[in-house]
Amino acid sequence: KAFMSKIVLGNDFSGGTNGDSPALTISLAITNLASATFGQLNRLQPVGKAVETKWKKEIEWLLLPVQQIVVLEPVVKILPDGSSVEVMQQQVRKDIRLMLPQLLACDSALFEIMARFCEEDIKISWKKSQPGQQASSAGGDQWWLDSPVVPKPLPSHLAAELRHCIYQTNDILSKAREMNVDVISRMKVPPSYLSSLPDNAAQIVGKEVSKMLKKKSTKDCEAFLAKCEILDGLQVSSMIGQFQDIALIWDGKLQATLKKKADTKVSDMLMFAKDTKDLERGKNNAIHLAQILRLAHPEAPQTRLETSQIKENLDVGLSALEALSRVLEGRASAIYAHLKRICQHADALHLLSP
Structure with missing residues (x-):
């Protein structure tokens, strides 16, 4: 009862x-x-x-x-x-x-x-x-x-x-x-969480890291991660959270860019394709690095995104x-x-x- x-x-x-x-x-x-x-x-x-x-x-x-x-x-x-x-x-x-x-x-x-x-x-x-x-x-x-x-x-x-x-x-x-x-x-990302994110991924990880994720290959990104000095589980959780956040930012920009495809002029198609490719590569690299950190450090606490998903899940x-x-x-x-x-x-x- x-x-x-x-x-x-x-x-x-x-x-x-x-x-x-x-x-x-x-x-x-x-x-x-x-x-x-x-x-x-x-x-x-x-x-x-x-x-x-x-x-x-x-x-x-x-x-x-x-x-x-x-x-x-x-x-x-x-x-x-x-x-x-x-x-x-x-x-x-x-x-x-x-x-x-x-x-x-x-x-x-x-x-x-x-x-x-x-x-x-x-x-x-x-x-x-x-x-x-x-x-x-x-x-x-x-x-x-x-x-x-x-x-x-x-x-x-x-x-x-x-x-x-x-x-x-x-x-x-x-x-x-x-x-x-x-x-x-499979839990939905709360709209309130998405609205709290900055417009630019560089505000989270800096311009150099943001550019690397969008331009470099997966192996180069893994090499960058291997050079990072990791002290404890809290730092790992923070890093995972940053990669998750920039993946969400780039995914939102990617979806918005794809919606504009129908209105894009033929002369702008090359630039459109380049921007789309960079956003998709950056999103995939960020997700991949977050997964590597989670597997390597299972003791790391849940991130702000994961906590928000669990709390708002119905x-x-x-x-x-x-x-x-x-x-x-x-x-x-x-x-x-x-x-x-x-x-x-x-x-x-x-x-x-x-």
């Missing part, structure tokens, strides 16, 4: 008009549920049957509205006389039908990976880290996380188990990240898929970080190689 009240009222229990949309309400509910259930994973260990049961029961409640999103699709029906006829039949929307089972399978797989770190399978002890150990311990930049105590060298059976967990976690991480990027790309199905893939990606990233710390402490970084 409380859950349905939140959905209907949009978390505005005064009954006023300030409530969130159902899409945003479900997105926030999934995010908050994951945070309350798992918190910060300080070590790798089984989460406990009660926690797993609570999570699966409540996530099932949150996904109930999503599973009611249906569309009419043509199917072939065989009649009693053996003939066939095409009829329209209600089915769960295709993206939900394909993605949701995969995400739930990834969720179960993450529980299985955590469950392996027990006395019977992967026996690794953990100790509390202290701020003073920050400089000396492997991965000391995250001193608040518990430190693994592992033998050197690793026994062969333990190394094999860790390699299998690393492979599984990487696979889940890739799937969740890919689905999250795909879902966000599609309940997309919101639920985005939130679930995001929290799964976060859990998989935390597990992988612990696996990496174990390999660092055991001088076995070769286990991280594909």
Whole structure:
């Protein structure tokens, strides 16, 4: 009852008009549920049957509205006389039908990976880290996380188990990240966000970078990106956001230019074609560099554009898929970080190689 009240009222229990949309309400509910259930994973260990049961029961409640999103699709029906006829039949929307089972399978797989770190399978002890150990311990930049105590060298059976967990976690991480990027790309860009962008891309990245993106090849742009000094995830998020913004600016100019094509004189066609080509190349290069940064730095926070898309999105199905893939990606990233710390402490970084 409380859950349905939140959905209907949009978390505005005064009954006023300030409530969130159902899409945003479900997105926030999934995010908050994951945070309350798992918190910060300080070590790798089984989460406990009660926690797993609570999570699966409540996530099932949150996904109930999503599973009611249906569309009419043509199917072939065989009649009693053996003939066939095409009829329209209600089915769960295709993206939900394909993605949701995969995400739930990834969720179960993450529980299985955590469950392996027990006395019977992967026996690794953990100790509390202290701020003073920050400089000396492997991965000391995250001193608040518990430190693994592992033998050197690793026994062969333990190394094999860790390699299998690393492979599984990487696979889940890739799937969740890919689905999250795909879902966000299908969300509409809010008009208010587009109107907030400057008219000229050079105001965002400068004239030299803007010119390079429009004139240079993809390889040259990749070489430029490789020379950039990247300090942390916040800087990466800012860079991704800048590339996304200039791609939107150039896409808007490209669409406006194409609309003027019918009125263009024959004498101006050459200049028209050149401008169109530059805008399209610049847009594609900006999108490509943003994708490279996102894949190379999955820990980077969401950009201003992505946050705006999620907040203004009204599609309940997309919101639920985005939130679930995001929290799964976060859990998989935390597990992988612990696996990496174990390999660092055991001088076995070769286990991280594909």
